[in-house]
Amino acid sequence: MIRNIAALTLNDLAIAFKNKTLFLILFVPLFIFFSLQWVDRTEAPLQKVKIGLIQGESYFPEMVQNIQSAKNVFDVFWFSNEAEGQRWLKEKKGDGLLVPSEKEPERLELIILTKASFQTVAVVESLSALQIAVEGKRKNWISGIRPLQEGEVQKQTLPTWILMVVLLVGFIVLPAQVAEEKEKKLLLGLLQTPMREAEWLLAKVFLGMILTGLAAILLQLLGRFHFDFAGGFSYAAFLAVGSFCFSAFGICLGFLCRSQASARTLGVLFYLPHLLPSALSDFSQKLNTIAPLLPSYQLYGPIKSILLEGGRLPQFSPEWGYLFFIGLSASFLSYLLMKRRWLM
Amino acid sequence: MKAHGLLPKRPTPIPMEAAMQLEVRHLTKVYRERRGLLQTRFNVEKGELIAIVGHNGAGKSTLLKILAGWIVPDGGDVWVEGVDFKNRLALVRKIGFIPETPNLFDFFSVEYNLKLFARLFKIPFSRIEETLEEFNLRPFRRHAIRELSKGLQQRVSIGRALLPEPPLLLFDEPTSGLDFEMTKEIYRLLKKIHASGKTILFTSHRPEEIQTLATRIMVLHQGGLAFDGSPQEYFQSKIHENLYA
Numbered sequence: 001m002i003r004n005i006a007a008l009t010l011n012d013l014a015i016a017f018k019n020k021t022l023f024l025i026l027f028v029p030l031f032i033f034f035s036l037q038w039v040d041r042t043e044a045p046l047q048k049v050k051i052g053l054i055q056g057e058s059y060f061p062e063m064v065q066n067i068q069s070a071k072n073v074f075d076v077f078w079f080s081n082e083a084e085g086q087r088w089l090k091e092k093k094g095d096g097l098l099v100p101s102e103k104e105p106e107r108l109e110l111i112i113l114t115k116a117s118f119q120t121v122a123v124v125e126s127l128s129a130l131q132i133a134v135e136g137k138r139k140n141w142i143s144g145i146r147p148l149q150e151g152e153v154q155k156q157t158l159p160t161w162i163l164m165v166v167l168l169v170g171f172i173v174l175p176a177q178v179a180e181e182k183e184k185k186l187l188l189g190l191l192q193t194p195m196r197e198a199e200w201l202l203a204k205v206f207l208g209m210i211l212t213g214l215a216a217i218l219l220q221l222l223g224r225f226h227f228d229f230a231g232g233f234s235y236a237a238f239l240a241v242g243s244f245c246f247s248a249f250g251i252c253l254g255f256l257c258r259s260q261a262s263a264r265t266l267g268v269l270f271y272l273p274h275l276l277p278s279a280l281s282d283f284s285q286k287l288n289t290i291a292p293l294l295p296s297y298q299l300y301g302p303i304k305s306i307l308l309e310g311g312r313l314p315q316f317s318p319e320w321g322y323l324f325f326i327g328l329s330a331s332f333l334s335y336l337l338m339k340r341r342w343l344m
Numbered sequence: 345m346k347a348h349g350l351l352p353k354r355p356t357p358i359p360m361e362a363a364m365q366l367e368v369r370h371l372t373k374v375y376r377e378r379r380g381l382l383q384t385r386f387n388v389e390k391g392e393l394i395a396i397v398g399h400n401g402a403g404k405s406t407l408l409k410i411l412a413g414w415i416v417p418d419g420g421d422v423w424v425e426g427v428d429f430k431n432r433l434a435l436v437r438k439i440g441f442i443p444e445t446p447n448l449f450d451f452f453s454v455e456y457n458l459k460l461f462a463r464l465f466k467i468p469f470s471r472i473e474e475t476l477e478e479f480n481l482r483p484f485r486r487h488a489i490r491e492l493s494k495g496l497q498q499r500v501s502i503g504r505a506l507l508p509e510p511p512l513l514l515f516d517e518p519t520s521g522l523d524f525e526m527t528k529e530i531y532r533l534l535k536k537i538h539a540s541g542k543t544i545l546f547t548s549h550r551p552e553e554i555q556t557l558a559t560r561i562m563v564l565h566q567g568g569l570a571f572d573g574s575p576q577e578y579f580q581s582k583i584h585e586n587l588y589a
Contacts (some may be wrong), residue, residue, distance in 0.1 A: 007463045011449075018451040185447035188414045192505075193443055193464035194433050341416050 004195050008203030012177070016207065021173050025211045026218060028168065032161050033222040036154045041302050050075045052085045056149070059108070060211035089113055113327040154223050159304040160279045162239065163296060165215040170246025171253065171271040178204065178254025182344050189202070197338045201251065201331055208247025209240065219324075225307075234306045234313035241320050242299035245327035249295075252330040255337040273315070298322050365390045365543050367534075368410075371420035373406050374567075381406045382567035384420070388545065390511070393538045395558035395575075396547045397587070399454060402564040404547040405444070407512045412441035424512060437465075440505030444517045446497040450490040454481055454500050457489060458507065465508045475503040479533070495526030502533060513537065515546035519553060531556055532578075551584065563587065 016022045051067060051074050052058065067074050077094060079085040085097040089111065097111040181187040190200060216239055227235060253270065257263040274296035281291040281300075290295040298319040307313030313320065366388035373380040381403040388394060396404045409415040411422060413432055422429035422538045424438040448457050459550055476482045479499045489497060498518065505513060516532065519527040538544055548554055554561060554575065561578040563571035571583050578584055 004464060004465075005458065011460055015449070015451065015454075071407075178531055184450075185445070186449060188412075189415060189447040190464070191432070192436050192439075193461055194466075195464050196433070302579060339416075341414065342413065 004199045004260055005203050005206070008195065008200055009206045010192075012203055012207040013210065016173075016211065017179065021177070022211070022214075025165070025169065025215050027171070028165055029161070029215050029218040029222060032100075032219065033154070035190065035226045036157070048073060048075045049096070050077060050094040051078045052079055052094050054079055054082055054085060054097075054099055056080075057100050059098070063108075086111065089112050090101055140298070149269060155225055158219065158223065158225065158307055159300055161219060162242075163214060163278060163300045164275060165219075165296065166212050166239075166242045166246050166299065167271050167275050167296060169211045169215075171267040171274070172249035172250075173211065174204065174208050174247055174250035175254035175257065175263040175267045176260050177207075179257045182254070182257075183259050187338075188341075188344055197335055201334055201338070204242060204251050205247045205327075205331065208250065209243040210245035212239065212247075222277050230312055231306060231310065232313070235303070236317075237313050237320065238299060238302050238316070238323075240307065241323045241327070242303070245295065245323040245330070247298070248330035248334065250326040252334045252337070255342055258343045294328050295323065365392075365425055366545075367421075367423045367464060369421045370409075371407070371410060371417055371422060372418045373403075373410060373415060379403070381410070381417070381564075381566050384567075384569055386562065386569060386572060388512075388543060389536075390543055391541060392547070393534070393544045393557055393559045394562060395554040395560070396446040396545060396564060397549070397554060397561045398564035399587070403567040404564050405516050407564065408441065408516050408545065408547060412439060412514055414441070417419075436507050436510075438510055439512050440508070441475065441514045442498070442501050442505050442516065442518060444520050446489075446494075446501035448489045448497060448500060448504070451488060453486050453488055454492070455485040456499060459506050461507055467507055471507060475507060478506075479503045484489055493526070494521050495529060498522065498526070498530060499533070502537075506537070510542075512543045512545070515544065517547050517549070519548075519550065527553075557580065561587075 008274075014023070015293065016025075053064065053067075053076060055078050068076055076090065077085075079088065082097070085094075085124075088094050089097055089295055095112070098108050099111060101107045101109045163272070178187075180191075187200070191197075249270075250267065253266050254263050257266055274294055277287050277291040277294060278297040278300040281288045281297065292301070302311060302316035302319050305316070306313075364387045368384060368386050368388075370512070371381055371384045374382070379401045384403070384407065391417075396407065398404050406415060410417045411424075413429070413435065424435060425436045429435055448550060449460070452460075454476070455472065458475060462469060462472055463468075463555055474487055479502065481499060481503060484492060484496060487501065515534070520528050522530065530575065531553070534544065534546070538557075546557070548568070558575050561571065561573060561575055563578075563583060563585075571578065572579075
């Protein structure tokens with residue numbers, strides 16, 4: 001039995017190599033790593049906020065004085081008029097332009113390029129820190145900017161990437177591969193050998209787990225994240241059960257489809273609703289309520305806690321058991337469909 | 345035997361006296377489109393080369409696919425050399441099936457495909473060398489299946505099916521889509537395999553193929569066995585004419 005499973009798993013890996021699936025799985029962590037390198041450079045010098053002021057405008061003198069004195073935080077640029085300042089902003093040379101408010105002459109208006117940008121956050125943070133300093137509530141107001149630049153986004157977003165890889169293998173790669181083997185009658189060919197149905201299923205689950213494991217190891221190596229033994233063991237245990245659960249789920253989806261094309265469509269229909277609510281649950285109260293209903297959150301939540309908050313496996317044994325049960329149920333359903341030669 | 349309207353009524357005896365290699369009893373498979381196989385019953389003796397003919401949708405491929413384990417029947421029983429066909433793990437060593445379109449791993453080489461099956465059958469790799477030699481596949485051993493012509497792919501498919509040396513071989517339209525030369529090559533192979541003592545069932549639409557190869561002909565019509573006899577009887581009767589009129 002072990003020999004057959006090994007032969008079939010190696011065959012599946014060879015197929016994954018030939019049809020470039022293996023490269024996709026390795027490309028995802030590399031792409032994530034190099035993209036986040038630009039966001040997450042802890043060794044990079046603190047970037048100053050480039051703020052523009054208009055000559056001749058009546059600014060609050062204490063504010064101008066404070067901005068100019070905080071040379072480590074602000075680079076001040078003076079413009080002869082607002083149009084010139086706006087051009088400077090559009091050319092992405094600066095982060096924000098301060099002009100007196102038309103509605104409330106005593107207050108200021110901040111002109112920025114786009115609202116949802118790191119620059120905006122930096123400017124607003126800096127200015128509110130400035131305001132606090134001016135009002136005398138906090139003396140060391142410049143230190144309030146630091147978290148914006150430090151980030152460690154790579155580790156903070158690692159649970160999302162792990163979830164993405166697990167779901168990618170489970171819902172995109174495996175259903176298409178199973179459907180392809182059915183479509184080309186390769187599975188029927190294998191069923192003309194003394195291979196047992198369970199052996200084929202186990203080989204496919206192992207393929208999913210190996211692909212997920214490879215991507216996770218690569219993410220780990222590139223990010224150089226460190227865990228203690230208990231943390232590493234908990235992380236590996238959830239990674240194993242998560243990849244088992246979603247690989248079995250994906251294989252089952254593959255059995256419900258007659259062709260590769262329909263398997264891909266069905267896979268995406270499961271992939272996005274499992275990925276987005278869980279990955280975005282931290283940003284929305286409503287999603288935070290919905291996400292725990294999804295199996296993907298039972299993986300995402302514990303992985304996030306283990307990686308970022310020092311959570312350990314015993315705390316999440318119900319989630320681990322739940323994922324294992326889902327994986328086992330999906331495997332059993334696939335076995336029944338295989339026995340019935342469903343849509344083959 | 346129930347004869348259908350298209351064909352003349354004719355009793356077709358089933359040879360029950362000999363030790364049977366294949367026994368099919370009340371085999372039934374009905375698809376949603378109301379076609380398939382209905383209560384089919386026949387026996388096959390060792391060493392026969394049987395052509396199964398009939399219109400499209402008559403149930404020829406369905407019959408072979410059920411025997412090969414590709415389709416689960418609605419009912420009926422099959423025994424191959426006394427082995428119940430529900431015992432798949434034992435049956436795979438008794439039956440080799442060569443589908444109309446070769447189902448090989450086309451990314452991989454001829455040798456890889458044979459090795460994978462040899463591993464699963466736990467057959468020594470020396471058998472692969474014999475197969476490559478027997479089917480003139482040595483020059484193509486490292487060629488990817490997708491690079492080969494359909495005729496060569498069919499040869500690999502036959503070679504793969506013969507790896508565990510099953511006594512019964514099923515061919516679904518073995519020369520479909522092949523040119524004249526390759527068709528002749530497949531006829532030669534079929535005769536050679538038959539001469540080595542194997543029992544063969546094949547489906548066909550080609551009268552010349554049936555005449556050249558078959559030692560017995562079975563006609564399926566609307567899912568039922570409408571004729572079962574020798575090629576002489578078949579070609580002398582009006583069945584052939586009625587079938588292809």
